[in-house]
Amino acid sequence: MKKGEFIAYVQEPSALKADDISSLQNILSEYPFFQSAQLLLSKVFQQEENINFEKQLRKSAAYAANRKRLHSLLFSDAKPNEVAAKTETEDVSLKSKTEAPSVQEKTPSEEEDLLNQQILTEAISSSILTEVDERVDEINKESQQQEFQRKEEKAQPTVSKSSFDENRSHPFSEWLSHFSEEEAKTKKVWQAASPETQETIKRFTKVNRPKQEFYSASKMAKLSVQEDGDLVTETLAKIYVAQQNFEKAIKAYEKLQLKYPEKKVYFAAQIQSIKNQLNT
Incomplete structure (x- = not known):
């Protein structure tokens, strides 16, 4: 589809034909956020009574910046001068005191327009609900992440820096x-740690102690004078x-x-x- 043809269709959407469907689909495959092309594809689907009209309508409602424009595009071509089917009324004499009120039947064209409007309304509502649900999910995730960070910060004790200079005498x-x-601070950090963290530290710092030998005064005397x-x-x-x-x-x-x-x-x-x- 050439640029001039596309502009002409934007100005006169009712001129779209079934042959233009593939061209619009090719444009949208490369530029899915091109809302004008989405609207035109919905229009030609509507005119050709394509089975994918309802699906494309929901997609167009999601991409449309102004959904009123979408509604106007799809229903502006309804023929106002279309002649309604005439119905003959017969006077029926009843023995009852009152006559039954006459019921005006809707023409097939009116019923089709009403159905299309309902489909559009449902599509727009579904799109709005989807956007709201996605935003609610994002807010819930942000709240959960902030709550987790607050718990982590609360679990970690604040250790103030000591003014003691170890490089001085x-x-x-x-x-x-x-x-x-320092030993007291270490103890506080240990107590604030979760049981899983304490168990992990114990497992990695565990030392297999050798079996204690029988006490020997001579050995202890020798060990006391040895220096490592x-x-x-x-x-x-x-x-x-x-x-x-x-x-x-x-x-x-x-x-x-x-x-x-x-x-x-x-x-x-x-x-x-x-x-x-x-x-x-």
């Missing part, structure tokens, strides 16, 4: 207090300082510098503090 009592606060360089902790280094075992304390802090380079400045300050005590 602090008294031993402040370090113990800091570790106690990979298990050096700040607590162990602080214990060495408290015991005035400064040499081991310095070695422990040096290992911690290698193990935790981000706290290198803090450990260096501790080593310098120990050396100052040795020099006094």
Whole structure:
């Protein structure tokens, strides 16, 4: 279909023929949102009494920006001067006191127009209901997502950032207090976690403990003097300082510098503090 022909059909839809159906369908297969083509296809289906008219009518109602225009297009060609079938009236003398009221029968053309109007009304209503249902589904999904996010935020406790600087030198009592606060925060997070999350953490952190051997005083004495360089902790280094075992304390802090380079400045300050005590 050429551009000029299409414009002519838009200006005079009643000029559409059955041969134009395939051309309009080809246009809509490439441009399904072309509402003018949708309206013209509905019109030619109506004129040709095509079996797909009702289906195409619903589709046109969905794509139409102005459904009044669709209604006007489909029903503007009704012939107003069409002669109605004449009906003869006979006077029937009845013995009853009143005469039965005469019933005016509708012509086939009027019945067809009424049926078409009902089909159009149902199509438009169905399209509107479909749009409303889709919008309601979108609103429900958004509400469910927002409710889920609120529950997730409520389940996660807010952990305030501590002003304690681990890279600076602090008294031993402040370090113990800091570790106690961290342990309390960890406990709160654990309690706030769901049972499924706790079970998962337990499963991945579970350690198969070896069978406990019979207590041996000699073995325990040997183990007490053994040191594992990979298990050096700040607590162990602080214990060495408290015991005035400064040499081991310095070695422990040096290992911690290698193990935790981000706290290198803090450990260096501790080593310098120990050396100052040795020099006094």
